[in-house]
Amino acid sequence: MAPWLRLWLAAGLVACALIAAAYLPPRGGVHVRGVVFTTPRPLTAARLRAQALGAAWRAARAQLRVAEARAQLGNAVDRPTKDARGVVLLILGPDSLAHRVRAAVAGTLDTVWHRLGLGETKIALVFVLDLAATPGSERIYVFPDSTDRTTCAVWQAGGWWIRAGHPLPTGPTFGTWLQNALGPCAFYAAFGSPGRPVRRWLAERKFDVTLYPGWTPADRPSGTERSRFGPRSWWWDAIYQSPPATVGCLGGRAPACRAAVLRDAASGDDSVPRVVTTEGRWWFGQLLIPGERYLADVAAAVGPERFLRFWNSPLPVDTTLTLALGEPIGDWTVKWERGFSPPLPLGPAAPLGATAVALLVAALAVGLAAMAAARRQVR
Amino acid sequence: MRRAGVLLALAATALTADAVAQGNRWQQQVQQQLARAVVAFRAQRFAHQELSRQAALNNEESETFLVTLQAGVPYSFIGVCDVDCERLALGVATATGNDIAVDQSSGALPVVAFTPTMTASYRVTVRMAACRMSPCWYGVAVLRK
Numbered sequence: 001m002a003p004w005l006r007l008w009l010a011a012g013l014v015a016c017a018l019i020a021a022a023y024l025p026p027r028g029g030v031h032v033r034g035v036v037f038t039t040p041r042p043l044t045a046a047r048l049r050a051q052a053l054g055a056a057w058r059a060a061r062a063q064l065r066v067a068e069a070r071a072q073l074g075n076a077v078d079r080p081t082k083d084a085r086g087v088v089l090l091i092l093g094p095d096s097l098a099h100r101v102r103a104a105v106a107g108t109l110d111t112v113w114h115r116l117g118l119g120e121t122k123i124a125l126v127f128v129l130d131l132a133a134t135p136g137s138e139r140i141y142v143f144p145d146s147t148d149r150t151t152c153a154v155w156q157a158g159g160w161w162i163r164a165g166h167p168l169p170t171g172p173t174f175g176t177w178l179q180n181a182l183g184p185c186a187f188y189a190a191f192g193s194p195g196r197p198v199r200r201w202l203a204e205r206k207f208d209v210t211l212y213p214g215w216t217p218a219d220r221p222s223g224t225e226r227s228r229f230g231p232r233s234w235w236w237d238a239i240y241q242s243p244p245a246t247v248g249c250l251g252g253r254a255p256a257c258r259a260a261v262l263r264d265a266a267s268g269d270d271s272v273p274r275v276v277t278t279e280g281r282w283w284f285g286q287l288l289i290p291g292e293r294y295l296a297d298v299a300a301a302v303g304p305e306r307f308l309r310f311w312n313s314p315l316p317v318d319t320t321l322t323l324a325l326g327e328p329i330g331d332w333t334v335k336w337e338r339g340f341s342p343p344l345p346l347g348p349a350a351p352l353g354a355t356a357v358a359l360l361v362a363a364l365a366v367g368l369a370a371m372a373a374a375r376r377q378v379r
Numbered sequence: 380m381r382r383a384g385v386l387l388a389l390a391a392t393a394l395t396a397d398a399v400a401q402g403n404r405w406q407q408q409v410q411q412q413l414a415r416a417v418v419a420f421r422a423q424r425f426a427h428q429e430l431s432r433q434a435a436l437n438n439e440e441s442e443t444f445l446v447t448l449q450a451g452v453p454y455s456f457i458g459v460c461d462v463d464c465e466r467l468a469l470g471v472a473t474a475t476g477n478d479i480a481v482d483q484s485s486g487a488l489p490v491v492a493f494t495p496t497m498t499a500s501y502r503v504t505v506r507m508a509a510c511r512m513s514p515c516w517y518g519v520a521v522l523r524k
Contacts, residue, residue, distance in 0.1 A: 122514060146440070
C-alpha cells in the first residue's frame with residue numbers, strides 16, 4: 001500500500017471518530033436536574049390516569065364535605081366577631097401549638113394584608129391554617145358563590161413551617177409563603193368577585209394566573225423560583241412537559257403568548273366550581289411560565305383602577321384584557337416574560353461544542369488535502 | 380377524619396359569610412340611605428312600611444322576592460345601593476311573571492309607584508345592572524299609604 005494512502009485512511013478514521021464522539025448519543029439528551037423531591041417521575045398512561053382520578057376524587061370529596069357542613073351546621077356555628085382587617089384566621093391542631101403560634105401567624109398575616117394594600121374588604125377572607133394535616137403543598141380554596149357572595153376561604157397545611165418543638169417561623173420568607181397561600185382569595189378581597197367571563201376563564205385554568213398575589217413592586221421571584229428558567233440554565237423537565245404555546249411564549253413568540261394567556265377564555269361552560277384544589281407540583285405543565293404571577297403583574301403594571309375594570313368587565317377576556325393592557329396581549333406578555341428570562345432558543349440550532357468540533361474537522365481535512373496536493377505537485 | 384374536621388371548619392367559616400360582612404361600611408351605607416329614603420317618603424304620606432330587604436348581588440345578577448299587595452292601595456318601591464353601585468334596576472311583576480311596573484331611570488336610586496287592581500302576591504325583581512366592585516349591597520323598601 002502506498003504511504004500516502006495510509007495517511008488518508010488514518011485521517012479518515014480520525015475524522016470519523018471525532019464526528020462520532022460529537023454526534024452520537026448520549027449527547028443531546030435531557031439532563032434531569034433537581035434533588036429527590038423535585039425530580040419528576042416518568043409520566044406513564046397509568047400514572048396520568050391515576051393522577052386525574054385522584055384530582056377528581058379530591059375535588060368531589062371537598063365539595064361533598066362543604067355540602068355536608070352546610071346541611072349539618074346550619075346557623076348553629078359560632079359567628080366570629082367583625083374583623084376590621086377583612087381577614088379571619090383559624091388555626092386547627094394541638095391546642096398548645098396553636099396557642100403558641102397564633103400571635104406570630106396573625107402578626108405576619110396582618111403585615112401581608114397591609115403590604116397588599118388591603119383594609120376592610122367587601123369579600124372577607126377566612127384563612128384556615130391546619131397544623132395537624134400531613135405536610136404538603138396542597139391548598140384548597142372555597143370561593144364565593146350565589147349562596148354566599150362575601151367569603152373566600154383558604155385551607156392550608158402548616159406542617160412544613162410550624163411543628164411542635166421547632167422555632168416559630170419569622171422573616172420575609174414566611175411572610176411570602178403566607179401571602180402566596182392567600183392566592184386567588186387575595187384577588188377576591190382586593191377587587192371583589194370577577195365578572196362572569198373572567199370567572200369562567202380563571203375557573204377553567206384552575207386559577208393558575210392568580211396563585212401569587214404579589215402586586216407590589218417588592219414582589220419579585222425568589223432564587224428558587226428563578227431556577228425554573230434561564231438565564232444560566234433551563235429546567236428542561238418542566239419545559240418538555242409544557243404545552244406548545246407555553247414553550248413558544250418562552251421563545252418570545254407573541255402569538256404563542258396570546259394563546260397561552262387566552263387558553264380556555266372562550267369556554268362556554270357557565271358553571272364554575274366553588275371549591276378549587278391546587279395540587280403539589282402545580283408548576284409542571286403550566287400554561288404560562290411563571291403564570292402564577294401573571295395577573296398580579298398585570299395589576300401592578302396597569303394600576304388598580306384599570307385592573308378592576310378588566311376584572312369586573314362583562315366583555316370577553318381577550319377584549320377587556322387588551323383594553324386594560326393598552327396593547328396586544330401577546331406583545332405585552334412577551335415583554336413580561338423577558339423580565340424573568342432571556343428567550344428560550346427555539347428551532348434547529350447547532351450546539352457550540354459540536355460546531356467547534358465540526359470546524360476543527362473541516363480545517364483538518366482542508367489542511368490534509370492541501371498537504372497532499374502540495375506533495376503531488378509536479379516540479 | 381382529621382381532614383374532614385378541617386374541611387367542616389372551613390365550610391363553617393364560609394357559612395358565616397353574612398356574619399363577617401354584617402355591619403361593614405357598604406352595608407351601613409345602604410342602611411343609612413334606605414332609612415333616609417323611607418323618612419322622605421313618609422313625608423309624602425307613605426306611612427306604612429310593608430317590607431325592607433337588604434342583600435348583596437354581583438354585577439349583572441338579579442334577585443326576586445314575593446310581596447303581597449292589597450287592591451286599591453298605592454305602593455312605592457324604593458331601591459338604594461352602596462357606593463360602588465352605578466345602576467340598580469327595580470321592577471314589579473305578577474306572580475306569573477308579567478311586568479307591571481318598571482323603574483325607567485338609569486341611576487342607583489330606583490323608585491316604582493304602583494297601585495294594584497287586585498289583592499295578590501307580586502314578584503319584585505332587583506337587578507344589579509352595574510356594580511364597579513362586586514358584590515354590591517342593595518336595599519329595597521316597600522311602602523304604602
